[in-house]
Amino acid sequence: MDERSMLVSEVRVTPILMEDAPLLNRHGVHQPYATRCIIEIRTEGGEVGLGESYGDQEYLDALRLLAEHLPGHSVTAPNRLWGLAAEVLRPDAVDPRLVDEQSAGWLFGRANLSRLHGIAVSAFEVALLDALGRTVGLPVHALLGGKVRDRVDYAAYLFYRWDEHPTPGAPRDDWPEALDPAGVVGQAERMVDEYGFRSLKLKGGVFPPEEEVAAVEALREAFPERPVRLDPNGIWSVETSARVADELRGVVEYLEDPCLGVSDMAQVHRRTGVPLATNMCVTTPEDVPGAFAAEAVQILLCDHHFWGGLVATQQLAAICRTHGVGLSMHSNTHLGISLAAMTQAAACVRGRLHACDTHRPWQGEDVVTRPHRFVEGAVAVSDEPGLGVELDREALDRLHRRWLDSDVRGRDDVAAMRAADPEWTMPPAPRW
Ligand SMILES: O=C([O-])C(=O)C[C@H](O)[C@@H](O)C(=O)[O-]
Ligand SMILES: [Mg+2]
Structure with missing residues (x-):
């Protein structure tokens, strides 16, 4: 197989808003719409690989920054994404919230550089593996x-x-x-x-x-x-x-x-x-x-x-x-x-x-x-x-248009809760 056909020619990171349910958790309630982003990687050989990741603005910016460096990268080399992420997503190049060890705002651990790199690598690794699998006719597994x-x-x-x-x-x-x-x-x-x-x-x-x-x-x-x-x-x-x-x-x-x-x-x-x-x-x-x-x-x-x-x-x-x-x-x-x-x-x-x-x-x-x-x-x-999945282009465009027409740019279950209880603040931990 021609090595050139394995190289990334284009990367798209498309933010979307999807409907979400009023699910309650320790912070508050889910917002009516949740952010997410969809990744498309096109190869010189014309295959497309898909990925899906967080859509909060600070992650979106970091993913887009890394995406700029992907053209020319081989879909056969996802492991090299780690070195690229370390080079490109330096603490001074990303939103401080992504690397602030004290920020425990999320329901799944603290922010830090290691985690940011894990998130960025994952988003593109999945898309590279999808493109590679389609190129050689094998499932990702x-x-x-x-x-x-x-x-x-x-x-x-x-x-x-x-x-x-x-x-x-x-x-x-x-x-x-x-x-x-x-x-x-x-x-x-x-x-x-x-x-x-x-x-x-x-x-x-x-x-x-x-x-x-x-x-x-x-x-x-x-x-x-x-x-x-x-x-x-x-x-x-x-x-x-x-x-x-x-x-x-x-x-x-x-x-x-x-x-x-x-x-x-x-x-x-x-x-x-x-x-x-x-x-x-x-x-x-x-x-x-x-x-x-x-x-x-x-x-x-x-x-x-x-x-x-x-x-x-x-x-x-x-x-x-x-x-x-x-x-x-x-x-x-x-x-x-x-x-x-x-x-x-x-x-x-x-x-x-x-x-x-x-x-x-x-x-x-x-x-x-x-x-x-x-x-x-x-x-x-x-x-x-x-x-083993195909992108529904019409659905992606619709959910992206919704993102463009909205000012929701991240997840904030505490703020969403204030629509029901204006006095609500982030509960302490431990609360009980
Ligand atoms: O297992 C967990 O902790 C979660 O799934 C975190 C999630 O963010 C969940 O709590 C949610 O969406 O409300
Ligand atoms: Mg849990």
Whole structure:
């Protein structure tokens, strides 16, 4: 094959706004529209590779900056993206919020340079692998060493939610409110009916822990065969976390980020023995040694969007296997290109993989022509070349026009909550 045909000729990073549901979490509520960006890489040989990543303005700027340096890069060399990212995305070249270690504004860990590079590499690595796979006629999983499973299990991602956004004129879906155990069980019933999910995860941190414990117990009673997890995003103290862990021992598969930080998580696990998962206190490779040594984490939620991509996911999986730490996948609001990438990566992970998180059922829109179907809670691993998805150009244009016509440029669940409660501010941690 002619080497020149493998070179990147053009890169497009297109910001979009997609409808989102009024899902509640410890910060507040999801905005009516969420930002995201779609990446298209064209090769000299005429293939196109797709990627999907965060769309907050500061990330968009960083991704566009890196994109300028990609023409001439070979789709056969995704590993070289790390060196390029280190060269181009220096602390003085990016928005300070992306590298400020003190900024813990997100629901998935602190910002820092290592994480920024992981995010940037991932966004383009996926697109390069897609283009390479299409060029040579192989699925991405073959480029990662081959799939070890044909279907990837996902969990029903249950949220406390309102039936509609407090913002006038916001889009509305057809899910009813879920604000108590009966509402949560009703939501789970519909998720199980429509998607067949065989694991359940409740996003907590919204109501006092007793109410969330009651919801988890109600889920367990309604679905005795299905593992249940609870994730309050680190809003409990060590005392509260230990109490909840004692109450839910044997009821939950694991507790996810009951409290913040390696030392507090380790204390809770030491005191209770209940398995703990995280997508908050271990989010870069540098976090791994200390957290594993302290036994703060029994299940790590990988997320290729911030761990550096699909190859990095395999490397992280190997580290977890070596240390006897289980693996699952974190997700926040995403569309079908991300789901395709998550599924290809998960397909290659050897050993036990806990059902992965996905927000996909909450999105009524997509930018791929054939949105994925969940059958018995799983997505079939595509064997088509690349990621196995095609871009719906008309949908992309529509969601991009929406972005152009709007001033929403990032995620702010605290501000969104103020539409319902003008006094609302970021809750302290621990809150309970
Ligand atoms: O597992 C998690 O912590 C998440 O999925 C973080 C997300 O941002 C979720 O909490 C959300 O979207 O509200
Ligand atoms: Mg979490």
